[in-house]
Amino acid sequence: MSILIKDAENSEDIYIEGNHIKEIGTNVTEADKVIDATGKAVLPGLANTHTHGAMSLLRSYADDMQLQEWLEEKIWPVESKLTSEDVYLGTKLACLEMIKSGTTVFADMYFHMEDAARAAEELGLRSVMSYGFIDLNDADKREQEIKKTKEFVESVEGKKLIKASLGPHSVYTVSDEGWDWIKEYSEEKDLLVHTHLSETRKENEECVEDTGKRPTSYLNDLGVLNERLLAAHGCWLTRQECKTLGSNGVSLSYNPCSNMKLASGGVMPFPWLDKFGVNVCLGTDGAASNNNLDLFEEMKFASLLQKNNLWDATVLPAERVWRLATRNGYRALDLDGGVLEEGWLADLIVVDLGLESSCPGHDLYSDLVYSVNGSCVDSTIVNGKVVMENRKVGGEEKILKEAREQAKDLVNR
Amino acid sequence: MSILIKDAENSEDIYIEGNHIKEIGTNVTEADKVIDATGKAVLPGLANTHTHGAMSLLRSYADDMQLQEWLEEKIWPVESKLTSEDVYLGTKLACLEMIKSGTTVFADMYFHMEDAARAAEELGLRSVMSYGFIDLNDADKREQEIKKTKEFVESVEGKKLIKASLGPHSVYTVSDEGWDWIKEYSEEKDLLVHTHLSETRKENEECVEDTGKRPTSYLNDLGVLNERLLAAHGCWLTRQECKTLGSNGVSLSYNPCSNMKLASGGVMPFPWLDKFGVNVCLGTDGAASNNNLDLFEEMKFASLLQKNNLWDATVLPAERVWRLATRNGYRALDLDGGVLEEGWLADLIVVDLGLESSCPGHDLYSDLVYSVNGSCVDSTIVNGKVVMENRKVGGEEKILKEAREQAKDLVNR
Numbered sequence: 001m002s003i004l005i006k007d008a009e010n011s012e013d014i015y016i017e018g019n020h021i022k023e024i025g026t027n028v029t030e031a032d033k034v035i036d037a038t039g040k041a042v043l044p045g046l047a048n049t050h051t052h053g054a055m056s057l058l059r060s061y062a063d064d065m066q067l068q069e070w071l072e073e074k075i076w077p078v079e080s081k082l083t084s085e086d087v088y089l090g091t092k093l094a095c096l097e098m099i100k101s102g103t104t105v106f107a108d109m110y111f112h113m114e115d116a117a118r119a120a121e122e123l124g125l126r127s128v129m130s131y132g133f134i135d136l137n138d139a140d141k142r143e144q145e146i147k148k149t150k151e152f153v154e155s156v157e158g159k160k161l162i163k164a165s166l167g168p169h170s171v172y173t174v175s176d177e178g179w180d181w182i183k184e185y186s187e188e189k190d191l192l193v194h195t196h197l198s199e200t201r202k203e204n205e206e207c208v209e210d211t212g213k214r215p216t217s218y219l220n221d222l223g224v225l226n227e228r229l230l231a232a233h234g235c236w237l238t239r240q241e242c243k244t245l246g247s248n249g250v251s252l253s254y255n256p257c258s259n260m261k262l263a264s265g266g267v268m269p270f271p272w273l274d275k276f277g278v279n280v281c282l283g284t285d286g287a288a289s290n291n292n293l294d295l296f297e298e299m300k301f302a303s304l305l306q307k308n309n310l311w312d313a314t315v316l317p318a319e320r321v322w323r324l325a326t327r328n329g330y331r332a333l334d335l336d337g338g339v340l341e342e343g344w345l346a347d348l349i350v351v352d353l354g355l356e357s358s359c360p361g362h363d364l365y366s367d368l369v370y371s372v373n374g375s376c377v378d379s380t381i382v383n384g385k386v387v388m389e390n391r392k393v394g395g396e397e398k399i400l401k402e403a404r405e406q407a408k409d410l411v412n413r
Numbered sequence: 414m415s416i417l418i419k420d421a422e423n424s425e426d427i428y429i430e431g432n433h434i435k436e437i438g439t440n441v442t443e444a445d446k447v448i449d450a451t452g453k454a455v456l457p458g459l460a461n462t463h464t465h466g467a468m469s470l471l472r473s474y475a476d477d478m479q480l481q482e483w484l485e486e487k488i489w490p491v492e493s494k495l496t497s498e499d500v501y502l503g504t505k506l507a508c509l510e511m512i513k514s515g516t517t518v519f520a521d522m523y524f525h526m527e528d529a530a531r532a533a534e535e536l537g538l539r540s541v542m543s544y545g546f547i548d549l550n551d552a553d554k555r556e557q558e559i560k561k562t563k564e565f566v567e568s569v570e571g572k573k574l575i576k577a578s579l580g581p582h583s584v585y586t587v588s589d590e591g592w593d594w595i596k597e598y599s600e601e602k603d604l605l606v607h608t609h610l611s612e613t614r615k616e617n618e619e620c621v622e623d624t625g626k627r628p629t630s631y632l633n634d635l636g637v638l639n640e641r642l643l644a645a646h647g648c649w650l651t652r653q654e655c656k657t658l659g660s661n662g663v664s665l666s667y668n669p670c671s672n673m674k675l676a677s678g679g680v681m682p683f684p685w686l687d688k689f690g691v692n693v694c695l696g697t698d699g700a701a702s703n704n705n706l707d708l709f710e711e712m713k714f715a716s717l718l719q720k721n722n723l724w725d726a727t728v729l730p731a732e733r734v735w736r737l738a739t740r741n742g743y744r745a746l747d748l749d750g751g752v753l754e755e756g757w758l759a760d761l762i763v764v765d766l767g768l769e770s771s772c773p774g775h776d777l778y779s780d781l782v783y784s785v786n787g788s789c790v791d792s793t794i795v796n797g798k799v800v801m802e803n804r805k806v807g808g809e810e811k812i813l814k815e816a817r818e819q820a821k822d823l824v825n826r
Contacts, residue, residue: 058775059780059784063730063779261717287784292770304673313478313674358472360819363476371472371473400767404772408773
């Protein structure tokens, strides 16, 4: 299968063969499929590096609540009743929304991951998926979690679009022994590790109380800080922690909407992370705390939150934000995507430049980051396959209908 | 002309006669025009209470710059060459974008306002327009500004959709004598007054240095704080200033995106303003500093910025934000709109609830504020007239084409 994207406003023609970008230029004139991108821009697809896809079923279910109350009174009680069908249909809804807003790969962490994988595969979206490992210092539970993790990893072996990763939930929900196992198994299988880090003050305070160390030092001493680690949030990192993360090659997923909405308070210190070479990327978190999965909107929040926080309008300019959402995301997921260059993965999007919100069009990156939202995405291509064209995704009505019914059932269960 | 909006998910049928909501219920079954709102919500239209419409021509022209540099090196040099045709075509672009994202009235402040008024009238959008009065302590300039203001006010007398207001730019660009004239003339003609207040630290510091008073006290002593005053920004208000604004019945337009993007630093203190009864409403500011005019996006920023700033996820919950953007905005503009009740202005929108971003639909207000963006608006009705239906606005291609050409010409002039 080959695809030719012609006459885009911002690029020479892009020729895709199989799942890679084969040629950029004007030599190729024919392909199995030709996309006319007149009046449009062709761009790398976006990478959502931290989400819990199936939580889309809980979008707008509980808002304007303090984090702890939100979790204890609303989210956890519902999650305790979660079935594999919920995860399957919820992840389908999430994938639909991501495809429609230009995301081509996402890093997921949740439960019933075999079902999440099935959903993403059916929609044709690329994913890096981890089972949320929580042992709460309980040896029996740990054995269960190890078993579930291994089963999931084995279940997706050989799948084209899905890469398994490990998902130790956080420093406060996984024991030292749990982390030790994660470390060994990730080395043995060469798997990425996806966790939450420094989201709240509570987490930081309790970690210091329990271990005498801040979360980053604690993880460093456990030997899990390395290029395989993708940590989400980082709201309360000190300068020294940023340095530690940078010198160990850790990637950090910045989730501004979720952090602001749940009032985490701290703001991920982008300038320090940048200074110490941390690979900062972008994530939406789950739809229950955002409440959408639109990385275009997230890019605007990402930049504006830094500017507001640092009283500096020059920080995190548009083109840098764009890189966080594309190349840095793919890099965090150890994938050769997120740039439009020959030989790279054919994960890309075609964006309509003809909307009122990007008119008159003085600067492409400013428009992408500050002006438009995910509804500007006209077509989405993942792994050399068109998963959305002219804003139409196959079977979307059915996905919405089933998600609506399932969500109603879930919260009334 | 009558309109019947039937079968909305959130409301009984709405019957519009002339420019008012005549009846809500199920008695009326026929009308000149029937809108089927199955799967949709019918809601009051949004009020954008602070913008500079024509600046849409400068969207994405200059970003990621410090405020003073942005003004001095980029915005002011271009504005010095601004023609009435620029304002006409730029305001048309702004009106198109606002209609498409569900805004039914906007408060504009700029130059060549006769041309802005003509643009808004042609698109059928309601507006409260003010000529930006700047005398810089120069008596000759003041006479000119008075003349221009009067000419504009007279030019729109009797117009159905346009209300003139006065636009003294700020405490630092208008002299005492200028404010005195504004006060007198607003009383004589019963006109609203639209100004900028406490946007930056610089403004506050200089006002204290020059007058010994903070901006709010200074305006209070000039006698211009009253129910006619609509002040924009309020990033650096003290508790005492909030009290003064409240006891005088002033309305405050909150502009979170622009303030964050230009790194004003301070955050409008919503809880104090609310405590002292200030009518807080919402505005986008101009597209050059936002960079769009989408009040749905602005609502999300409005709430999340407060939550982040106050470390409190319960502050400014979804339904309150919705009220800021609707009823409070209309109230600030002294218009009987922004609610769906019999006898009120027929300024309303029909919103598509069938999008992936508002699925599964647990809570309407959470979805409106946190989940969707302006692209959810299906139809917009202003003053009892349909200005957008099924996302189509008459002549939109021409507006975009002309705006693109005019913007290119403007920045190269």
